[in-house]
Amino acid sequence: MLLRRSVGVWWSNRCFITSSTSFPPPHSHSTYNDHQTTAAEVDGKLIANDIKATLASEVNHMKKSIRKAPGLSVILVGKRKDSASFVRIKKKACEQVGITSDVLTLPEDCTETNVLDVVTELNHKESVHGILVQLPLPRHLSEQKIINAVNVEKDVDGFHPVNIGNLAMTGREPLFIPCTSKGCIEVLHRCGVEIIGKKVVVIGRSNITGLPTSLLLQRYHATVSLVHAFTKNPEEITREADILVSDVGVPNMVRGHWLKPGAVVIDMGSTLVTDNKGSCVTGDVCYEEAKLKASLITPVPGGVGPVTISMLLYNTVEAAKRAYQWT
Amino acid sequence: MLLRRSVGVWWSNRCFITSSTSFPPPHSHSTYNDHQTTAAEVDGKLIANDIKATLASEVNHMKKSIRKAPGLSVILVGKRKDSASFVRIKKKACEQVGITSDVLTLPEDCTETNVLDVVTELNHKESVHGILVQLPLPRHLSEQKIINAVNVEKDVDGFHPVNIGNLAMTGREPLFIPCTSKGCIEVLHRCGVEIIGKKVVVIGRSNITGLPTSLLLQRYHATVSLVHAFTKNPEEITREADILVSDVGVPNMVRGHWLKPGAVVIDMGSTLVTDNKGSCVTGDVCYEEAKLKASLITPVPGGVGPVTISMLLYNTVEAAKRAYQWT
Numbered sequence: 043m044l045l046r047r048s049v050g051v052w053w054s055n056r057c058f059i060t061s062s063t064s065f066p067p068p069h070s071h072s073t074y075n076d077h078q079t080t081a082a083e084v085d086g087k088l089i090a091n092d093i094k095a096t097l098a099s100e101v102n103h104m105k106k107s108i109r110k111a112p113g114l115s116v117i118l119v120g121k122r123k124d125s126a127s128f129v130r131i132k133k134k135a136c137e138q139v140g141i142t143s144d145v146l147t148l149p150e151d152c153t154e155t156n157v158l159d160v161v162t163e164l165n166h167k168e169s170v171h172g173i174l175v176q177l178p179l180p181r182h183l184s185e186q187k188i189i190n191a192v193n194v195e196k197d198v199d200g201f202h203p204v205n206i207g208n209l210a211m212t213g214r215e216p217l218f219i220p221c222t223s224k225g226c227i228e229v230l231h232r233c234g235v236e237i238i239g240k241k242v243v244v245i246g247r248s249n250i251t252g253l254p255t256s257l258l259l260q261r262y263h264a265t266v267s268l269v270h271a272f273t274k275n276p277e278e279i280t281r282e283a284d285i286l287v288s289d290v291g292v293p294n295m296v297r298g299h300w301l302k303p304g305a306v307v308i309d310m311g312s313t314l315v316t317d318n319k320g321s322c323v324t325g326d327v328c329y330e331e332a333k334l335k336a337s338l339i340t341p342v343p344g345g346v347g348p349v350t351i352s353m354l355l356y357n358t359v360e361a362a363k364r365a366y367q368w369t
Numbered sequence: 370m371l372l373r374r375s376v377g378v379w380w381s382n383r384c385f386i387t388s389s390t391s392f393p394p395p396h397s398h399s400t401y402n403d404h405q406t407t408a409a410e411v412d413g414k415l416i417a418n419d420i421k422a423t424l425a426s427e428v429n430h431m432k433k434s435i436r437k438a439p440g441l442s443v444i445l446v447g448k449r450k451d452s453a454s455f456v457r458i459k460k461k462a463c464e465q466v467g468i469t470s471d472v473l474t475l476p477e478d479c480t481e482t483n484v485l486d487v488v489t490e491l492n493h494k495e496s497v498h499g500i501l502v503q504l505p506l507p508r509h510l511s512e513q514k515i516i517n518a519v520n521v522e523k524d525v526d527g528f529h530p531v532n533i534g535n536l537a538m539t540g541r542e543p544l545f546i547p548c549t550s551k552g553c554i555e556v557l558h559r560c561g562v563e564i565i566g567k568k569v570v571v572i573g574r575s576n577i578t579g580l581p582t583s584l585l586l587q588r589y590h591a592t593v594s595l596v597h598a599f600t601k602n603p604e605e606i607t608r609e610a611d612i613l614v615s616d617v618g619v620p621n622m623v624r625g626h627w628l629k630p631g632a633v634v635i636d637m638g639s640t641l642v643t644d645n646k647g648s649c650v651t652g653d654v655c656y657e658e659a660k661l662k663a664s665l666i667t668p669v670p671g672g673v674g675p676v677t678i679s680m681l682l683y684n685t686v687e688a689a690k691r692a693y694q695w696t
Binding site for chain 1: 534
């Protein structure tokens, strides 16, 4: 059984929430529930599976109609265990939907020219529609130079400044939206959370998550405040948020008293915490406290993470559709 | 006499404030004055003159040392009176500092190709270091296509998505920062207003002013909230702002009760208001009310406007210095 309890919000005939609360369904205009006891929990895996099923069917259709498959190439430099693990997850997800993928590994001590040569080769390779440079790169390599070298039409991570610029500007359309940001919006949409006119606070302004998420939420007409390390008394600002998004990487930083009652909490943090009992991935939000205050919450793991991966697949399929002018 | 009263903040031995208050000098850590009766008024013309004097000296030095002058080309399409007037002001300002400038006028009914051809020509012209497309363009022309065609190294308006993307991203450096946003920061710096950690609210999110200003203030580590047409009860948010920036184009929209006592108010609005007594340019902020509440305020006209023009000159000189690798 995918859901422990089938109470919650329904979208395309599926419930993406595991919860013991009465989180309002999409036909309700109010997103928040003043009478709840614990927050509804988003099932990110279920959302991701739903997206992957749709993409798999689309890829299958593409293969049948034009005998082409979307292709993703991942560049992995060095031997970071976490990076290698993320790349494995991405490759497996590609296989699940029929995207052709390959991983180009370079040694830790490779030169910038080595990486740029690989990027240039992939930029010209017709069967590659998406290029992903696994971050972080070793310190001697310029992330900026390498990301900028990726053909903007294959920038499925959405980190190229042209894509970020077009994401920021009204009336412009980025070719790709960074996957975590797109994952955040996907969760909100699928859980029937209204964004327009809502007060949103994003904690953290990383180029790959916090910043693009703040820009994307603005595109959906939220009133966005961006909180960061220089913000004084951040909890005073977060307490005003209808929707709180956190991308900091500090386990349990966001406490219950940081939240407005009934807030929607999207936890993008993901930190490996090791103690004498073993290791576990932990989010930015103190889950036990937050679930007593929020109306909806994404857990870590199993919240935004799986949706993010499916957004990478989505971007790759979109890139291939554009390249083949196939709809 | 440039100043009615010489009370206020001093910067490089000049006072840029015309005021009847005791707005704290830069050695004070507090920007705000609880005991004032009326806000200090920023003298934008004085700031602009100071910048122009520095630039004139730099241009003179460049001419003497490498026999080259910075060059700005303005593309003006159609016969909008306001656009023609802005272009005249910019051309005159160029003359004041020794920048070579020319205006290329195209008829209202020209084609997109006509404009793009002019842009391409200017992109290749060695003596042109800055290209400015006067906005707005007639509706049949794609602003996006034309702005994107400007060589990013000559984009002195800073509106190219690569420049906006790099402005948004941490650790990146845009080649140019949009002039009004840079003008806002210049005013704050010259008046000794601390930005880091301050709560800033920007009203309006236009691509040319509000959005880049919010991004620039974030770079200076302010905690920025962006308020717009979809924001409910904007005055509740603006009342929390240490620094309020308005870029809406609605005369007198920001009332006294929208402000936190002692706030710094930067009025970027500029609307031509005509009644039976004649015409005048009016800002977004109800000046008479705001001056009783704020600690510092930019008037309209004579506030950020003149500083914006001087920032265009600054960007053009920077472009020429980069082109000639001259420092």
